[in-house]
Amino acid sequence: MDAVKKSAFDWVGANRDRLSEWHATVWDFHEPAWREYRSAAWYVDLLRREGFDVEEGSGGMPTAFCARWGKGGPVIGGYAEYDAVPGNSQDRVPREKPREGVHRWAAGHTDPHSALGIGALGGLLAAKHAMETHKIKGTLKFMGEPAEKVCGSKPIHAAKGYYDDMDAAVCWHPSFGAGRANTLVWDTHCGAYWSKVFTFECLAPETWAAMGASEGASAHTIARAPGAIDAVCLMYTTTKYTKESMLPHTGTWTINEAILAAGQATSDNLAPRFSQIQFSWRSPTLAMQERINSVLDNNAEHVAKITHCALRSAWVTKTRVGLPNHAMAEICYRNLELAGPPMWAETARAFGREIQKNLGFEPMADPILDNMQRLSSPQETEAMVRSQLPPWQLNYTSDDYVDYTCQTPTARLIVGRCTLKSPMAGYQYPAWAWNALGGYAPTIDPSVISAAKCIAGTKLDLITQPGELARARAEFALRTGGGVGGSTWVAPLLPKNFPAPIHFRWPEYVTTPRGHEWWIPEGA
Secondary structure, three states: OOHHHHHHHHHHHHOHHHHHHHHHHHHHHOOEOOOOHHHHHHHHHHHHHOOOEEEEOHHHOOOOEEEEEEEOOOEEEEEEOOOEEOOOOOOOOOOOOOOOOOOOOOOEOOOOHHHHHHHHHHHHHHHHHHHHHOOOOEEEEEEEOOOHHHOOHHHHHHHOOOOOOOOEEEEEEEOOOOOOOOEEOOOOOOEEEEEEEEEEEOOOHHHOOOOOOOOOOOOOOOOOOOHHHHHHHHHHHHHHHHHHHHOOOOOOOEEEEEEEEEHHHOOOOOOOOEEEEEEEEEEOOHHHHHHHHHHHHHHHHHHHHHHOOEEEEEEEEEOOOOOOOHHHHHHHHHHHHHHOOOOOOHHHHHHHHHHHHHOOOOOOOOOEOHHHHOOOOHHHHHHHHHOOOOOOOOOOOEOOOHHHHOOOOEEEEEEOOOOEOOOOOOOOOOHHHHHHHOOOHHHHHHHHHHHHHHHHHHHHHHHHOHHHHHHHHHHHHHHHOOOOOOOOOOOOOOOOOOOOOOOOOOOOEEEEOOEEEEOOOOOO
16 A cells, blocks of 8 residues: 555544544434435535535535535545435434434434445545645545435436536445445446426316206315325326336336325315325336336326316436446455455444344344455456346446446445344344444444545545546546547436426424424324
8 A cells, every 4th residue: 555545544544433423423413305404514514624615505406515625637526425214213222212302203314324425525535635645636526415315416416517527436335235245336337216296286176067066055065176185196006007017027127106295184075286296216227217207197197187186297306327437446446455344343243133132033143244344346246236137137226326427437336334144034124223233333433434445545546546547537438439428428317407306395304383303293
């Protein structure tokens, strides 16, 4: 390891406690998508104190930011995420215990994005420290990316040009489940994620045929228009029925829904006037995405007619599919070899054993999965992923980091996180256990430290080794037919003037005369 990289790795080691405290801070904010106000403000304040120029609210998103440090040289990008997931409130204890002071179904960090953000921040600041120490010329760009759980911000940032000046980017994610860990994605990157909100409004309920109504009849005795609640219910069920006919039964694609508003509590014999339902779908190709969208649009049009409602629809997001870059994967994996996989102490293992005991299982001597504690080459991991997919399927699952890969050479690092061995074949631990492992410092900090070192080393290689960066950019140009704007390049799927979908009734924390609470009040 050269002196430059050693300076970065030493910075991570010396700041281990600070990184742990930072992670605990963001984990305790546990704010959901599009509503990460405290988390974003915390990052902006810290980055400014560290000497970065920071644009708040980048791309028209109040909880996004764009930070920049340095002058000249290559521009190397990265990002933090910090959104939590509604319905996953859990304290950092080895038993099921929702957080006190908020509704039990408030948000909690699952992956956790709190660790993703702090690992990326640690790598950024470690690289900055090494560049200052050794007087290295270059530019570090760091994005605050809200709402990853609905793949929200990155397609918007991409459409508005925030990635255009990046020469390369490094991203990472804590491992999920028992699969890929301590590796780099090779060929099979994430697929596309699209999401749309359908709004039904019963604008003129009085024009619905009141069959048999006599003059002056009470509103309680005449037929009312089906209205918006029927619309949202029919949209839900109709899509369930037509899902069987959307696409052939091959490949991995999914569609999910969430009801954002339903009737505004109308329980009289009056037509419910307003409802909204969100659909989100993932598939390996853009053609499959278009097919699903056409079925949804058709369903919505017919439902609106049946229920005597007007229909509006609005996009939440549209991502592209991930683009490989072997050169970036190789550069980053070499730094992962230097950083090493996460190393857990006995305190972490004791926590895992306590979880197993509280679930009624015999605690294991080493409850942590072996593959979370060893490196796996990109090629080895690729073979494992490909064994589960049909040959034609080139992309798998979804994450909006793919919009980085389409704009600049990007490495996708996956670092192991504390995952417990299964006590029996087919057993799946409850969500609370997974979430607790992501909040307890001894179980999550090793993942943050390993990621921070690897990210710092990779950024420094890209800045100090022009040949390596040139190799990555040449491969990007080859895969896109000449780079951004090339003959086979796919442009951002959202328009440049796309308004961030922050106005919908997303779950959030609110302040009322009762105090600060989850949007579902405590005790409800």
